[in-house]
Amino acid sequence: MRAPPRDGSPLSYYGRAAMERRLPAPLACLLLAACASSEPRPKEPLGQIPEATTTAKPEWLPFRIRAGKSVAADPREKHFAELRQLTFGGENAEAYWSPDGRKLVFQSTRDGNTCDQQYILDLESGEVRRVSNGQGKTTCGYFLFPAPATSAQARVLFASTHAAGEACPPKPDHSQGYVWPLDEFDIYTANADGSELRPLIQGKGYDAEATVAFDGSRLVFTSTRDGDIELYTAKLDGSDVKRITSTPGYDGGAFFSPDATKLVWRASRPTGPALDDYRALLAKGLVRPSALEIFVAGADGQNPRPVTRNGRANFAPYFLPDSRRILFASDFSTPQGARGMPNFDLYLVDSDAPPAADGVPPVERVTFYEGFDSFPMFSPTGEHVVFASNRHGAKPGETNLFVARWVE
Known part of the structure; x- marks a missing residue:
């Protein structure tokens, strides 16, 4: 034809x-x-176009945080917009972003676990997947930087006690007051789906609280390997371990600045009877976190200096995208000597601002919930901040994850 x-x-x-x-x-x-x-x-068309169905997501559809649900915000919290609750029930905390800003790794006691395991939350679909092996106790998960283009391909690091063979380490005796246990943690890495779990940093005592510089140059972690609680850095393969703090007292929970030139962490500097008490607890594998200040230094620990000096429990510091301001948690608003659980809020401090009368820069209160707000972390672009809070809980004391768009 x-x-x-x-x-x-x-x-x-x-x-x-x-x-x-x-x-x-x-x-x-x-x-x-x-x-x-x-x-x-x-x-055209020269006939009827057949219908087609596909489950593929159009590439042009922009990423947006759809996990969880919108919740009411406190009008006094002027730095927060579009507040969303991401988890619902149990204990969920220490959520940290993937390199592409699409996922979070966090610790939780969900699924009937008696102590924390590590999970990855997809911020678009809301899917949650466990990444640790379900054994022992885990803490301080973090994505490796730099990583492949997608967070599904990135590796995750976290500390775990599963090598000790215990289902869950015993909880500390609080007859000596509120104390944190220094369990036998080692640091491991795994793929985002939990496969290829392997040790990264091992040793007798406590090795945990590892985070990674954005440029992939070093990681920083907390360890008792030399008899005190100090900060160490290493290459991303766990080699070239260097101790970067040496003053008696607790040094931990460190994060690099976005430009990888600074560190921020929590520290105690006890003297006299307080130092004796610190060392006695340390011999029992315990630390009392009721008097911690926020410190900053160079990426190798050089020129350390405090940016708080209030004698309270200041912890969970994280740099803003400008590598200068720091968002952290503190019970600063709780009256001295008050009974009951302290109130922890988020505060903002400019580490390079002129000092106030107490010798450190002034702070700005960011959250106003009468309960627990802590563990803030900014997304890689700085557009969003995630944190843990008791707010909107179904039960008293329940801790969930929240995300908000940051407003200057």
Whole structure:
């Protein structure tokens, strides 16, 4: 069969074909008349387009945080917009962003666990997947930087006690007041789906609280390997371990600045009887976190200096994108000597601002919930901040994860 001419309609083609095949004259004339009298028709579609279905997500659809649900914000919290609750029930804390800002790694006691395991939350779909092996106790998960383009390909590091063989380490005796245990943690890495779990940093005592510089140059972690609670850095493969603090007292919970030139962490600097008490607890594998200040230094620990000096429990510091301001948690608003659980809020301090009368920069209160707000971390772009809070809990004391768009 001949192909229809490019400039002709289907009818004109088949009309000519009928004449060429010597169709009856009346029929051929009718066909030609129809072609001559009808208006030009669209060239496409030349028939019915079949319907198709696909489960693939269009590449042009922009990423947006859809996990969880919107919740009411406190109007006094002027730095927060579009507040969303991401988890619902149990104990969920220490959530940290993936390199592409699409996922969070966090610790939780969900799924019937008696102590924390590590999970990854997809911020678009809301899917949650466990990444630790379900054994022992875990803490301080973090994504490795730099990583492949997608967070599904990135590796995760976290500390775990599973090598000790215990289902869950015993909780500390609080007859000596509120104390944190220094369990036998080692640091491990795994793929985002939990596969290829392997040790990264091991040793007798406490090795935990590891975080990574954005440029992938070093990681920093907390360890008791030299008899005190100090900060150490290492390469991302766990080699070249260097101790970067040496003053007696607790040093831990360190994070690099976005430009990888600074560190911020929590520290105690006890003296006299307080130092004796610190060392006695340390011998029992315990630390009392009621008097911690926020310190900053160079990325190798050089020139350390405090940016708080209030004698309270200041912890969980994290740099803003400018590598200068720091968001941290503190019970600063709780009156001294108050009974009951302290109130922890988030505060903002400019580490390079001129000092106030107490010798450190002034702080700005960010959250106002009468309960627990802590563990803030900014997304890689600085657009969002995630934190843990008791707010909107179904039960008293329940801790969930929240995310908000940061407003300057």
